Amino acid sequence: MNTRTDRIVPRHAGFWSDLSSVALRALRLASRDLEAIIPGMAVPLFFLIVNIGSLQSFVEGNLPPGFDFKGFQLPVSVIFAVTGISRAGSLVVDIQDGYFDRLLLTPVSRTTLLIGLMIADLAVVMVMIVPVLILGFIIGVGFETGILGMLVFILIGASWGIAFTGFPYAIALRTGNPAAVNNAFLLFFPFAFLTTAYVPKEQLTGWLSVAANFNPTTYLLEGMRTLILQGWNSTAIFQAFLASGIVAAVSFTLAFSALRGRVRRK
Amino acid sequence: MTTSASAIEARGLVRRFGDKEAVAGIDITVDTGEIFGFLGPNGAGKSTTVRMLTTLLAPSDGTATVAGFDIDSEAAEVRLRIGVALQDAALDPKQTGRELLDMQGRLYGLPKEVRLRRVDELLQLVNIGGSIDDRIATYSGGMKRRLDLAAALVHQPEVLFLDEPTTGLDPTSRAAVWEEVRYLNKQLGITIFLTTQYLEEADELADRVGIIARGRIVAEGTPDELKRSIGADVIIAKVGSGDGARAAHALSALPDLDSVEVSGDQLIIATAHGASAISPVAVTLANNSIKVSELTLRTPTLDDVFLHTTGTRMDADESEAVTV
Numbered sequence: 001m002n003t004r005t006d007r008i009v010p011r012h013a014g015f016w017s018d019l020s021s022v023a024l025r026a027l028r029l030a031s032r033d034l035e036a037i038i039p040g041m042a043v044p045l046f047f048l049i050v051n052i053g054s055l056q057s058f059v060e061g062n063l064p065p066g067f068d069f070k071g072f073q074l075p076v077s078v079i080f081a082v083t084g085i086s087r088a089g090s091l092v093v094d095i096q097d098g099y100f101d102r103l104l105l106t107p108v109s110r111t112t113l114l115i116g117l118m119i120a121d122l123a124v125v126m127v128m129i130v131p132v133l134i135l136g137f138i139i140g141v142g143f144e145t146g147i148l149g150m151l152v153f154i155l156i157g158a159s160w161g162i163a164f165t166g167f168p169y170a171i172a173l174r175t176g177n178p179a180a181v182n183n184a185f186l187l188f189f190p191f192a193f194l195t196t197a198y199v200p201k202e203q204l205t206g207w208l209s210v211a212a213n214f215n216p217t218t219y220l221l222e223g224m225r226t227l228i229l230q231g232w233n234s235t236a237i238f239q240a241f242l243a244s245g246i247v248a249a250v251s252f253t254l255a256f257s258a259l260r261g262r263v264r265r266k
Numbered sequence: 267m268t269t270s271a272s273a274i275e276a277r278g279l280v281r282r283f284g285d286k287e288a289v290a291g292i293d294i295t296v297d298t299g300e301i302f303g304f305l306g307p308n309g310a311g312k313s314t315t316v317r318m319l320t321t322l323l324a325p326s327d328g329t330a331t332v333a334g335f336d337i338d339s340e341a342a343e344v345r346l347r348i349g350v351a352l353q354d355a356a357l358d359p360k361q362t363g364r365e366l367l368d369m370q371g372r373l374y375g376l377p378k379e380v381r382l383r384r385v386d387e388l389l390q391l392v393n394i395g396g397s398i399d400d401r402i403a404t405y406s407g408g409m410k411r412r413l414d415l416a417a418a419l420v421h422q423p424e425v426l427f428l429d430e431p432t433t434g435l436d437p438t439s440r441a442a443v444w445e446e447v448r449y450l451n452k453q454l455g456i457t458i459f460l461t462t463q464y465l466e467e468a469d470e471l472a473d474r475v476g477i478i479a480r481g482r483i484v485a486e487g488t489p490d491e492l493k494r495s496i497g498a499d500v501i502i503a504k505v506g507s508g509d510g511a512r513a514a515h516a517l518s519a520l521p522d523l524d525s526v527e528v529s530g531d532q533l534i535i536a537t538a539h540g541a542s543a544i545s546p547v548a549v550t551l552a553n554n555s556i557k558v559s560e561l562t563l564r565t566p567t568l569d570d571v572f573l574h575t576t577g578t579r580m581d582a583d584e585s586e587a588v589t590v
Contacts, residue, residue, distance in 0.1 A: 098356030
Protein backbone atom coordinates (compact mmCIF):
# COMPACT_ATOMS: atom_id res chain seq x y z
CA MET A 1 0.00 0.00 0.00
CA ASN A 2 1.15 3.50 -0.71
CA THR A 3 -1.19 6.31 0.16
CA ARG A 4 1.27 9.15 0.53
CA THR A 5 3.67 10.53 -2.03
CA ASP A 6 4.20 14.30 -2.04
CA ARG A 7 2.89 16.04 1.04
CA ILE A 8 -0.52 17.57 0.42
CA VAL A 9 -1.48 20.86 2.00
CA PRO A 10 -5.24 20.99 2.46
CA ARG A 11 -6.77 24.45 2.46
CA HIS A 12 -10.10 26.21 2.49
CA ALA A 13 -11.32 25.86 -1.09
CA GLY A 14 -13.26 29.13 -0.92
CA PHE A 15 -16.93 30.00 -1.24
CA TRP A 16 -17.25 29.71 -5.02
CA SER A 17 -15.38 26.45 -5.25
CA ASP A 18 -17.50 24.99 -2.43
CA LEU A 19 -20.63 26.27 -4.13
CA SER A 20 -19.77 24.63 -7.43
CA SER A 21 -18.85 21.36 -5.67
CA VAL A 22 -22.17 21.18 -3.83
CA ALA A 23 -24.22 22.31 -6.84
CA LEU A 24 -22.52 19.89 -9.24
CA ARG A 25 -23.11 16.99 -6.91
CA ALA A 26 -26.76 17.99 -6.52
CA LEU A 27 -27.21 18.26 -10.28
CA ARG A 28 -25.54 14.89 -10.82
CA LEU A 29 -27.82 13.28 -8.27
CA ALA A 30 -30.89 15.01 -9.72
CA SER A 31 -30.09 13.45 -13.09
CA ARG A 32 -30.03 10.06 -11.31
CA ASP A 33 -33.28 10.74 -9.54
CA LEU A 34 -35.58 10.95 -12.55
CA GLU A 35 -38.20 8.78 -10.88
CA ALA A 36 -38.78 11.67 -8.49
CA ILE A 37 -38.84 14.30 -11.23
CA ILE A 38 -40.88 12.72 -14.03
CA PRO A 39 -44.17 12.50 -12.06
CA GLY A 40 -43.73 16.16 -11.18
CA MET A 41 -43.51 16.83 -14.92
CA ALA A 42 -46.59 14.77 -15.79
CA VAL A 43 -49.00 16.29 -13.26
CA PRO A 44 -49.04 19.87 -14.65
CA LEU A 45 -49.38 18.56 -18.20
CA PHE A 46 -52.35 16.52 -17.08
CA PHE A 47 -54.02 19.46 -15.37
CA LEU A 48 -53.40 21.74 -18.33
CA ILE A 49 -55.27 19.38 -20.61
CA VAL A 50 -58.03 18.63 -18.11
CA ASN A 51 -58.59 22.24 -17.06
CA ILE A 52 -58.78 23.45 -20.64
CA GLY A 53 -61.03 20.56 -21.64
CA SER A 54 -63.44 21.06 -18.78
CA LEU A 55 -63.44 24.84 -18.22
CA GLN A 56 -62.58 26.53 -21.53
CA SER A 57 -66.09 26.76 -22.93
CA PHE A 58 -67.60 27.77 -19.60
CA VAL A 59 -65.07 30.51 -18.83
CA GLU A 60 -64.83 31.90 -22.37
CA GLY A 61 -68.64 31.85 -22.62
CA ASN A 62 -68.94 34.11 -19.60
CA LEU A 63 -66.29 36.59 -20.66
CA PRO A 64 -66.03 39.07 -23.51
CA PRO A 65 -65.20 37.59 -26.92
CA GLY A 66 -61.51 37.02 -27.63
CA PHE A 67 -60.60 35.79 -24.15
CA ASP A 68 -57.92 33.07 -24.58
CA PHE A 69 -58.41 30.53 -21.78
CA LYS A 70 -55.51 28.36 -23.01
CA GLY A 71 -53.06 31.20 -22.65
CA PHE A 72 -54.71 32.10 -19.36
CA GLN A 73 -54.17 28.56 -18.01
CA LEU A 74 -50.60 27.98 -19.19
CA PRO A 75 -48.98 29.99 -16.33
CA VAL A 76 -51.03 28.01 -13.81
CA SER A 77 -49.56 24.77 -15.11
CA VAL A 78 -46.07 26.24 -15.09
CA ILE A 79 -46.49 27.27 -11.46
CA PHE A 80 -47.73 23.78 -10.58
CA ALA A 81 -44.73 22.32 -12.42
CA VAL A 82 -42.11 24.32 -10.53
CA THR A 83 -43.60 24.52 -7.05
CA GLY A 84 -42.10 22.08 -4.59
CA ILE A 85 -39.23 21.08 -6.85
CA SER A 86 -36.23 20.86 -4.55
CA ARG A 87 -33.44 18.61 -3.32
CA ALA A 88 -34.89 18.77 0.19
CA GLY A 89 -35.77 15.07 0.06
CA SER A 90 -32.19 14.12 -0.73
CA LEU A 91 -30.98 16.54 1.95
CA VAL A 92 -33.00 14.57 4.49
CA VAL A 93 -31.41 11.36 3.22
CA ASP A 94 -27.98 12.97 3.62
CA ILE A 95 -28.86 13.89 7.20
CA GLN A 96 -30.16 10.41 7.99
CA ASP A 97 -27.26 8.61 6.29
CA GLY A 98 -24.65 10.74 8.04
CA TYR A 99 -23.32 12.20 4.78
CA PHE A 100 -24.36 15.67 5.92
CA ASP A 101 -22.10 15.18 8.96
CA ARG A 102 -19.28 14.12 6.64
CA LEU A 103 -19.69 17.42 4.80
CA LEU A 104 -19.71 19.31 8.11
CA LEU A 105 -16.43 17.64 9.03
CA THR A 106 -14.80 19.31 6.03
CA PRO A 107 -13.96 23.02 5.87
CA VAL A 108 -16.84 23.59 3.42
CA SER A 109 -18.62 26.93 3.69
CA ARG A 110 -21.85 26.08 5.51
CA THR A 111 -24.09 28.38 3.48
CA THR A 112 -23.03 26.69 0.26
CA LEU A 113 -24.60 23.47 1.53
CA LEU A 114 -27.96 25.14 0.94
CA ILE A 115 -27.24 27.61 -1.85
CA GLY A 116 -25.59 24.84 -3.88
CA LEU A 117 -28.77 22.78 -3.71
CA MET A 118 -30.85 25.79 -4.72
CA ILE A 119 -28.68 26.35 -7.77
CA ALA A 120 -29.32 22.78 -8.82
CA ASP A 121 -33.02 23.37 -8.17
CA LEU A 122 -32.93 26.39 -10.47
CA ALA A 123 -31.62 24.26 -13.31
CA VAL A 124 -34.21 21.53 -12.68
CA VAL A 125 -37.04 24.06 -12.43
CA MET A 126 -36.14 25.59 -15.78
CA VAL A 127 -36.11 22.14 -17.34
CA MET A 128 -39.53 21.44 -15.82
CA ILE A 129 -41.03 24.48 -17.53
CA VAL A 130 -40.01 23.34 -21.01
CA PRO A 131 -42.50 20.46 -21.54
CA VAL A 132 -45.36 22.63 -20.28
CA LEU A 133 -44.40 25.32 -22.77
CA ILE A 134 -44.12 22.78 -25.58
CA LEU A 135 -47.59 21.45 -24.79
CA GLY A 136 -48.83 25.02 -24.74
CA PHE A 137 -47.40 25.63 -28.22
CA ILE A 138 -48.95 22.40 -29.45
CA ILE A 139 -52.42 23.48 -28.31
CA GLY A 140 -51.95 26.90 -29.87
CA VAL A 141 -50.69 29.21 -27.15
CA GLY A 142 -48.45 31.98 -28.44
CA PHE A 143 -46.51 34.82 -26.81
CA GLU A 144 -47.53 38.39 -27.62
CA THR A 145 -44.05 39.39 -26.43
CA GLY A 146 -42.16 36.92 -28.64
CA ILE A 147 -39.11 34.90 -27.70
CA LEU A 148 -37.79 37.50 -25.28
CA GLY A 149 -41.15 37.47 -23.53
CA MET A 150 -41.00 33.69 -23.33
CA LEU A 151 -37.58 33.91 -21.67
CA VAL A 152 -38.93 36.42 -19.14
CA PHE A 153 -41.88 34.07 -18.62
CA ILE A 154 -39.46 31.22 -17.82
CA LEU A 155 -37.52 33.47 -15.46
CA ILE A 156 -40.65 34.45 -13.55
CA GLY A 157 -41.67 30.80 -13.25
CA ALA A 158 -38.18 29.83 -12.14
CA SER A 159 -38.02 32.67 -9.64
CA TRP A 160 -41.21 31.36 -8.03
CA GLY A 161 -39.92 27.77 -8.03
CA ILE A 162 -36.75 28.84 -6.25
CA ALA A 163 -38.61 31.14 -3.87
CA PHE A 164 -40.76 28.24 -2.74
CA THR A 165 -37.82 25.85 -2.17
CA GLY A 166 -37.01 27.60 1.09
CA PHE A 167 -40.04 25.97 2.74
CA PRO A 168 -39.13 22.31 2.11
CA TYR A 169 -35.48 23.04 2.96
CA ALA A 170 -36.53 24.66 6.23
CA ILE A 171 -38.63 21.61 7.06
CA ALA A 172 -35.85 19.21 6.01
CA LEU A 173 -33.23 20.94 8.12
CA ARG A 174 -35.50 21.43 11.14
CA THR A 175 -36.98 17.93 11.21
CA GLY A 176 -34.74 15.61 9.20
CA ASN A 177 -38.01 13.85 8.45
CA PRO A 178 -38.81 12.75 4.86
CA ALA A 179 -42.57 12.57 5.45
CA ALA A 180 -42.62 16.15 6.71
CA VAL A 181 -40.70 17.28 3.62
CA ASN A 182 -43.15 15.51 1.32
CA ASN A 183 -45.99 17.37 2.98
CA ALA A 184 -44.36 20.73 2.31
CA PHE A 185 -46.33 20.84 -0.94
CA LEU A 186 -49.48 21.33 1.13
CA LEU A 187 -48.21 24.82 1.90
CA PHE A 188 -48.76 25.61 -1.75
CA PHE A 189 -52.50 24.92 -1.68
CA PRO A 190 -53.58 28.33 -0.35
CA PHE A 191 -51.21 29.97 -2.82
CA ALA A 192 -52.61 27.84 -5.65
CA PHE A 193 -56.32 28.07 -5.10
CA LEU A 194 -57.00 31.39 -3.32
CA THR A 195 -56.11 33.22 -6.49
CA THR A 196 -56.95 33.69 -10.14
CA ALA A 197 -56.08 30.15 -11.12
CA TYR A 198 -59.30 29.55 -13.05
CA VAL A 199 -60.97 32.90 -13.67
CA PRO A 200 -59.75 36.49 -14.02
CA LYS A 201 -59.56 38.66 -10.93
CA GLU A 202 -62.61 40.70 -11.92
CA GLN A 203 -64.73 37.55 -11.78
CA LEU A 204 -63.76 36.76 -8.17
CA THR A 205 -66.19 37.94 -5.53
CA GLY A 206 -66.43 38.21 -1.76
CA TRP A 207 -63.72 36.79 0.50
CA LEU A 208 -61.99 34.99 -2.36
CA SER A 209 -61.42 38.29 -4.09
CA VAL A 210 -59.95 39.76 -0.91
CA ALA A 211 -57.75 36.70 -0.38
CA ALA A 212 -56.52 36.87 -3.96
CA ASN A 213 -55.45 40.47 -3.44
CA PHE A 214 -53.09 39.34 -0.69
CA ASN A 215 -51.89 36.24 -2.50
CA PRO A 216 -48.52 36.65 -4.23
CA THR A 217 -49.51 33.99 -6.75
CA THR A 218 -52.15 36.38 -8.13
CA TYR A 219 -49.43 38.85 -9.15
CA LEU A 220 -47.17 36.10 -10.36
CA LEU A 221 -49.86 34.75 -12.68
CA GLU A 222 -50.80 38.25 -13.80
CA GLY A 223 -47.23 39.02 -14.82
CA MET A 224 -46.88 35.77 -16.74
CA ARG A 225 -50.26 36.14 -18.43
CA THR A 226 -49.52 39.60 -19.73
CA LEU A 227 -46.46 38.19 -21.52
CA ILE A 228 -48.70 35.68 -23.30
CA LEU A 229 -51.94 37.60 -23.78
CA GLN A 230 -51.24 41.33 -23.81
CA GLY A 231 -47.64 42.36 -24.43
CA TRP A 232 -45.01 44.13 -22.37
CA ASN A 233 -46.42 45.46 -19.10
CA SER A 234 -43.50 46.44 -16.92
CA THR A 235 -45.65 47.00 -13.84
CA ALA A 236 -47.16 43.52 -14.01
CA ILE A 237 -43.74 41.95 -14.65
CA PHE A 238 -42.18 43.88 -11.77
CA GLN A 239 -44.99 42.82 -9.46
CA ALA A 240 -44.54 39.18 -10.49
CA PHE A 241 -40.83 39.27 -9.58
CA LEU A 242 -41.66 41.21 -6.42
CA ALA A 243 -44.18 38.52 -5.41
CA SER A 244 -41.49 35.87 -5.82
CA GLY A 245 -39.06 38.06 -3.94
CA ILE A 246 -41.38 38.46 -0.98
CA VAL A 247 -42.02 34.72 -0.76
CA ALA A 248 -38.29 34.10 -1.14
CA ALA A 249 -37.51 36.52 1.67
CA VAL A 250 -39.79 34.58 4.00
CA SER A 251 -38.85 31.05 2.92
CA PHE A 252 -35.11 31.72 2.68
CA THR A 253 -35.13 33.29 6.13
CA LEU A 254 -36.73 30.13 7.47
CA ALA A 255 -34.36 27.87 5.52
CA PHE A 256 -31.12 29.62 6.47
CA SER A 257 -32.27 29.89 10.05
CA ALA A 258 -32.87 26.13 10.01
CA LEU A 259 -29.42 25.61 8.47
CA ARG A 260 -27.83 27.66 11.23
CA GLY A 261 -29.66 25.53 13.77
CA ARG A 262 -28.53 22.30 12.08
CA VAL A 263 -24.83 23.25 11.94
CA ARG A 264 -24.70 25.07 15.27
CA ARG A 265 -23.02 22.10 17.02
CA LYS A 266 -25.65 22.40 19.76
CA MET B 267 -2.99 28.19 17.54
CA THR B 268 -1.60 26.92 20.79
CA THR B 269 1.93 25.57 20.96
CA SER B 270 1.66 21.90 21.78
CA ALA B 271 3.55 18.71 21.00
CA SER B 272 0.37 16.77 21.59
CA ALA B 273 -1.89 15.86 18.71
CA ILE B 274 -4.89 15.96 21.03
CA GLU B 275 -5.15 17.58 24.40
CA ALA B 276 -8.44 17.79 26.30
CA ARG B 277 -8.96 19.28 29.72
CA GLY B 278 -12.18 18.92 31.68
CA LEU B 279 -14.22 18.21 28.58
CA VAL B 280 -17.92 18.05 29.39
CA ARG B 281 -20.97 17.53 27.23
CA ARG B 282 -24.51 17.71 28.56
CA PHE B 283 -27.75 16.88 26.76
CA GLY B 284 -30.40 18.49 28.90
CA ASP B 285 -29.95 17.08 32.39
CA LYS B 286 -27.88 14.15 31.18
CA GLU B 287 -24.09 14.42 31.30
CA ALA B 288 -22.82 12.21 28.48
CA VAL B 289 -19.19 13.26 29.00
CA ALA B 290 -18.42 14.29 32.55
CA GLY B 291 -15.08 16.08 32.49
CA ILE B 292 -12.42 14.08 30.72
CA ASP B 293 -8.72 14.81 30.36
CA ILE B 294 -6.88 13.23 27.44
CA THR B 295 -3.42 13.73 26.01
CA VAL B 296 -2.54 11.96 22.78
CA ASP B 297 1.01 12.36 21.57
CA THR B 298 1.78 13.00 17.93
CA GLY B 299 2.28 9.73 16.07
CA GLU B 300 0.64 7.39 18.53
CA ILE B 301 -2.45 5.23 18.36
CA PHE B 302 -4.71 6.04 21.27
CA GLY B 303 -7.39 3.48 22.03
CA PHE B 304 -10.54 4.89 23.60
CA LEU B 305 -12.23 1.91 25.14
CA GLY B 306 -15.65 1.66 26.69
CA PRO B 307 -19.06 0.06 26.36
CA ASN B 308 -21.90 1.57 24.37
CA GLY B 309 -23.24 4.70 26.00
CA ALA B 310 -20.00 5.37 27.88
CA GLY B 311 -19.41 8.67 26.05
CA LYS B 312 -16.93 7.60 23.37
CA SER B 313 -18.81 8.85 20.32
CA THR B 314 -19.83 12.08 22.06
CA THR B 315 -16.17 12.72 22.85
CA VAL B 316 -15.22 12.08 19.23
CA ARG B 317 -17.98 14.38 17.99
CA MET B 318 -16.62 17.15 20.22
CA LEU B 319 -13.00 16.61 19.23
CA THR B 320 -13.96 16.60 15.54
CA THR B 321 -15.96 19.86 15.89
CA LEU B 322 -19.39 18.34 15.22
CA LEU B 323 -20.49 19.15 18.78
CA ALA B 324 -19.53 22.05 20.97
CA PRO B 325 -18.38 21.15 24.49
CA SER B 326 -20.63 22.26 27.33
CA ASP B 327 -17.52 22.91 29.37
CA GLY B 328 -13.76 22.39 29.22
CA THR B 329 -11.27 22.90 26.43
CA ALA B 330 -9.47 20.82 23.84
CA THR B 331 -6.98 21.26 21.07
CA VAL B 332 -6.55 19.00 18.07
CA ALA B 333 -3.45 19.36 15.88
CA GLY B 334 -2.68 22.44 17.96
CA PHE B 335 -5.96 24.26 17.32
CA ASP B 336 -8.82 24.90 19.70
CA ILE B 337 -11.87 22.83 18.79
CA ASP B 338 -14.23 25.65 19.73
CA SER B 339 -12.64 28.89 18.58
CA GLU B 340 -10.53 27.44 15.73
CA ALA B 341 -12.87 24.74 14.48
CA ALA B 342 -12.22 25.50 10.81
CA GLU B 343 -8.47 25.00 11.27
CA VAL B 344 -9.09 21.73 13.11
CA ARG B 345 -11.24 20.47 10.23
CA LEU B 346 -8.40 21.03 7.76
CA ARG B 347 -6.13 18.75 9.76
CA ILE B 348 -8.32 15.86 10.77
CA GLY B 349 -9.83 12.88 9.01
CA VAL B 350 -12.85 11.18 10.48
CA ALA B 351 -14.51 7.84 9.91
CA LEU B 352 -17.61 7.84 12.06
CA GLN B 353 -19.29 4.79 13.53
CA ASP B 354 -21.61 4.32 10.55
CA ALA B 355 -20.06 4.81 7.14
CA ALA B 356 -21.21 8.28 6.10
CA LEU B 357 -21.54 7.90 2.37
CA ASP B 358 -23.84 9.00 -0.41
CA PRO B 359 -25.25 5.85 -2.04
CA LYS B 360 -26.11 7.59 -5.31
CA GLN B 361 -22.57 8.72 -6.03
CA THR B 362 -19.82 6.45 -7.25
CA GLY B 363 -16.81 5.86 -5.04
CA ARG B 364 -14.65 7.95 -7.35
CA GLU B 365 -17.12 10.87 -7.33
CA LEU B 366 -17.27 10.80 -3.55
CA LEU B 367 -13.49 10.86 -3.14
CA ASP B 368 -13.12 13.58 -5.77
CA MET B 369 -15.72 15.77 -4.08
CA GLN B 370 -13.98 15.24 -0.76
CA GLY B 371 -10.72 16.44 -2.35
CA ARG B 372 -12.43 19.50 -3.84
CA LEU B 373 -13.74 20.54 -0.44
CA TYR B 374 -10.17 20.50 0.89
CA GLY B 375 -9.03 22.72 -1.95
CA LEU B 376 -6.95 20.09 -3.73
CA PRO B 377 -6.18 20.88 -7.39
CA LYS B 378 -7.55 18.49 -9.99
CA GLU B 379 -4.23 16.73 -10.69
CA VAL B 380 -3.70 16.13 -6.98
CA ARG B 381 -7.22 14.77 -6.62
CA LEU B 382 -6.71 12.37 -9.49
CA ARG B 383 -3.44 11.18 -7.97
CA ARG B 384 -4.93 10.79 -4.52
CA VAL B 385 -7.86 8.75 -5.78
CA ASP B 386 -5.42 6.40 -7.51
CA GLU B 387 -3.31 6.14 -4.35
CA LEU B 388 -6.30 5.53 -2.13
CA LEU B 389 -7.62 2.86 -4.47
CA GLN B 390 -4.69 0.74 -3.37
CA LEU B 391 -5.78 1.21 0.22
CA VAL B 392 -9.50 0.66 -0.11
CA ASN B 393 -9.02 -2.31 -2.41
CA ILE B 394 -12.39 -2.15 -4.10
CA GLY B 395 -10.99 -2.62 -7.57
CA GLY B 396 -13.23 -1.79 -10.51
CA SER B 397 -16.14 -0.99 -8.22
CA ILE B 398 -14.78 2.51 -7.68
CA ASP B 399 -16.88 3.66 -10.65
CA ASP B 400 -20.03 1.88 -9.43
CA ARG B 401 -22.63 3.55 -7.28
CA ILE B 402 -21.93 3.19 -3.59
CA ALA B 403 -25.38 1.67 -3.08
CA THR B 404 -24.03 -1.50 -4.70
CA TYR B 405 -21.08 -1.85 -2.29
CA SER B 406 -20.88 -4.44 0.48
CA GLY B 407 -20.65 -3.33 4.10
CA GLY B 408 -16.90 -3.93 4.17
CA MET B 409 -16.37 -1.96 0.96
CA LYS B 410 -18.36 0.95 2.38
CA ARG B 411 -16.22 0.96 5.51
CA ARG B 412 -13.03 1.00 3.44
CA LEU B 413 -14.33 3.76 1.18
CA ASP B 414 -15.33 5.76 4.25
CA LEU B 415 -11.78 5.39 5.53
CA ALA B 416 -10.38 6.47 2.17
CA ALA B 417 -12.63 9.56 2.21
CA ALA B 418 -11.18 10.44 5.60
CA LEU B 419 -7.66 10.21 4.17
CA VAL B 420 -8.01 12.15 0.90
CA HIS B 421 -6.35 15.28 2.30
CA GLN B 422 -3.64 13.45 4.28
CA PRO B 423 -4.87 14.40 7.76
CA GLU B 424 -2.50 14.82 10.67
CA VAL B 425 -4.94 13.20 13.06
CA LEU B 426 -7.34 10.43 12.13
CA PHE B 427 -10.41 9.66 14.23
CA LEU B 428 -11.80 6.18 13.82
CA ASP B 429 -15.05 5.69 15.69
CA GLU B 430 -15.59 1.96 16.19
CA PRO B 431 -14.16 1.10 12.77
CA THR B 432 -14.72 -2.63 13.05
CA THR B 433 -18.13 -2.82 14.72
CA GLY B 434 -20.29 -5.19 12.71
CA LEU B 435 -17.44 -6.48 10.56
CA ASP B 436 -16.62 -10.16 10.16
CA PRO B 437 -13.27 -11.37 11.56
CA THR B 438 -11.52 -11.22 8.17
CA SER B 439 -12.62 -7.65 7.48
CA ARG B 440 -11.73 -6.71 11.04
CA ALA B 441 -8.19 -8.04 10.58
CA ALA B 442 -7.90 -6.08 7.32
CA VAL B 443 -8.90 -2.86 9.08
CA TRP B 444 -6.35 -3.53 11.82
CA GLU B 445 -3.66 -3.93 9.20
CA GLU B 446 -4.68 -0.66 7.56
CA VAL B 447 -4.67 1.17 10.89
CA ARG B 448 -1.15 -0.08 11.67
CA TYR B 449 0.02 0.92 8.19
CA LEU B 450 -1.44 4.42 8.45
CA ASN B 451 0.24 4.93 11.79
CA LYS B 452 3.61 3.28 11.27
CA GLN B 453 4.24 4.02 7.61
CA LEU B 454 2.43 7.32 7.16
CA GLY B 455 2.90 8.71 10.65
CA ILE B 456 -0.75 9.60 11.21
CA THR B 457 -1.86 10.02 14.80
CA ILE B 458 -4.90 7.82 15.35
CA PHE B 459 -7.66 8.22 17.90
CA LEU B 460 -9.50 4.93 17.85
CA THR B 461 -12.68 4.27 19.78
CA THR B 462 -13.68 0.70 20.30
CA GLN B 463 -15.79 -1.53 22.47
CA TYR B 464 -13.57 -4.50 21.65
CA LEU B 465 -10.93 -5.18 24.26
CA GLU B 466 -8.89 -7.25 21.88
CA GLU B 467 -8.83 -4.41 19.36
CA ALA B 468 -7.51 -1.89 21.87
CA ASP B 469 -4.97 -4.43 23.09
CA GLU B 470 -3.77 -5.22 19.56
CA LEU B 471 -3.59 -1.73 18.11
CA ALA B 472 -3.23 0.95 20.75
CA ASP B 473 0.02 2.36 22.07
CA ARG B 474 -1.98 3.72 24.96
CA VAL B 475 -5.53 3.11 26.10
CA GLY B 476 -8.02 5.30 27.91
CA ILE B 477 -10.92 3.47 29.48
CA ILE B 478 -14.13 5.48 29.66
CA ALA B 479 -17.14 4.57 31.75
CA ARG B 480 -20.21 6.73 32.40
CA GLY B 481 -18.55 9.74 30.80
CA ARG B 482 -15.33 9.61 32.80
CA ILE B 483 -11.88 8.24 32.09
CA VAL B 484 -11.30 5.63 34.77
CA ALA B 485 -7.89 4.33 33.66
CA GLU B 486 -5.22 5.35 31.20
CA GLY B 487 -1.88 3.92 30.17
CA THR B 488 -0.29 1.40 27.86
CA PRO B 489 -2.18 -1.90 27.69
CA ASP B 490 0.66 -3.57 29.62
CA GLU B 491 0.71 -0.90 32.31
CA LEU B 492 -3.02 -1.16 32.78
CA LYS B 493 -2.92 -4.92 33.00
CA ARG B 494 0.00 -4.88 35.41
CA SER B 495 -1.86 -2.38 37.57
CA ILE B 496 -4.19 -5.10 38.78
CA GLY B 497 -1.48 -7.71 39.36
CA ALA B 498 0.79 -9.93 37.35
CA ASP B 499 -1.69 -12.82 37.22
CA VAL B 500 -5.38 -13.45 37.42
CA ILE B 501 -7.02 -16.56 38.84
CA ILE B 502 -10.55 -17.20 37.62
CA ALA B 503 -12.67 -19.49 39.78
CA LYS B 504 -16.12 -20.50 38.54
CA VAL B 505 -18.32 -21.17 41.57
CA GLY B 506 -21.95 -22.07 42.10
CA SER B 507 -24.51 -19.34 41.71
CA GLY B 508 -25.02 -17.51 44.96
CA ASP B 509 -21.65 -18.57 46.33
CA GLY B 510 -19.73 -15.60 44.98
CA ALA B 511 -19.95 -13.27 47.95
CA ARG B 512 -19.25 -16.06 50.43
CA ALA B 513 -16.24 -17.22 48.41
CA ALA B 514 -14.87 -13.69 48.19
CA HIS B 515 -15.21 -13.33 51.92
CA ALA B 516 -13.38 -16.59 52.51
CA LEU B 517 -10.53 -15.63 50.19
CA SER B 518 -10.09 -12.23 51.79
CA ALA B 519 -8.17 -13.90 54.60
CA LEU B 520 -5.47 -15.19 52.23
CA PRO B 521 -2.22 -13.24 51.93
CA ASP B 522 -0.73 -12.35 48.52
CA LEU B 523 -4.07 -11.67 46.84
CA ASP B 524 -4.30 -8.11 45.50
CA SER B 525 -8.06 -8.13 44.92
CA VAL B 526 -11.06 -10.42 44.61
CA GLU B 527 -13.90 -9.36 42.34
CA VAL B 528 -17.19 -11.15 41.79
CA SER B 529 -18.66 -11.16 38.30
CA GLY B 530 -21.72 -13.37 37.97
CA ASP B 531 -20.65 -16.87 38.89
CA GLN B 532 -16.95 -16.03 38.55
CA LEU B 533 -14.36 -14.88 41.02
CA ILE B 534 -11.59 -12.78 39.48
CA ILE B 535 -8.61 -12.90 41.78
CA ALA B 536 -5.67 -10.61 41.06
CA THR B 537 -2.29 -11.60 42.45
CA ALA B 538 1.38 -10.98 41.85
CA HIS B 539 2.21 -14.68 42.11
CA GLY B 540 -0.46 -16.76 40.43
CA ALA B 541 1.40 -20.05 40.42
CA SER B 542 1.96 -20.06 44.17
CA ALA B 543 -1.46 -18.60 45.03
CA ILE B 544 -3.66 -20.99 43.08
CA SER B 545 -3.31 -23.91 45.49
CA PRO B 546 -4.26 -21.93 48.63
CA VAL B 547 -7.21 -20.52 46.74
CA ALA B 548 -8.44 -24.01 45.82
CA VAL B 549 -7.95 -25.29 49.35
CA THR B 550 -9.69 -22.31 50.96
CA LEU B 551 -12.70 -22.67 48.71
CA ALA B 552 -12.89 -26.40 49.35
CA ASN B 553 -12.59 -25.89 53.13
CA ASN B 554 -15.54 -23.52 52.96
CA SER B 555 -17.64 -26.06 51.03
CA ILE B 556 -17.70 -23.91 47.93
CA LYS B 557 -17.94 -26.03 44.82
CA VAL B 558 -15.55 -24.91 42.07
CA SER B 559 -16.32 -26.10 38.55
CA GLU B 560 -13.36 -24.38 36.87
CA LEU B 561 -10.14 -22.89 38.14
CA THR B 562 -7.94 -21.01 35.63
CA LEU B 563 -4.70 -19.10 35.90
CA ARG B 564 -3.97 -16.47 33.26
CA THR B 565 -2.47 -13.04 32.72
CA PRO B 566 -4.83 -10.05 33.12
CA THR B 567 -6.81 -8.66 30.20
CA LEU B 568 -8.18 -5.18 29.64
CA ASP B 569 -11.55 -6.60 30.59
CA ASP B 570 -10.11 -7.34 34.02
CA VAL B 571 -8.86 -3.76 34.17
CA PHE B 572 -12.32 -2.52 33.23
CA LEU B 573 -13.92 -4.65 35.92
CA HIS B 574 -11.34 -3.55 38.47
CA THR B 575 -11.81 0.16 37.75
CA THR B 576 -15.55 0.33 37.17
CA GLY B 577 -17.03 -2.62 39.02
CA THR B 578 -18.67 -3.69 35.77
CA ARG B 579 -17.53 -6.04 33.06
CA MET B 580 -17.32 -5.08 29.40
CA ASP B 581 -19.47 -7.23 27.21
CA ALA B 582 -19.09 -6.13 23.64
CA ASP B 583 -21.47 -8.73 22.29
CA GLU B 584 -24.23 -7.36 24.44
CA SER B 585 -22.96 -3.82 23.84
CA GLU B 586 -23.51 -3.07 27.48
CA ALA B 587 -21.48 -3.00 30.63
CA VAL B 588 -22.68 -5.77 32.89
CA THR B 589 -23.01 -4.73 36.50
CA VAL B 590 -21.89 -7.33 39.04
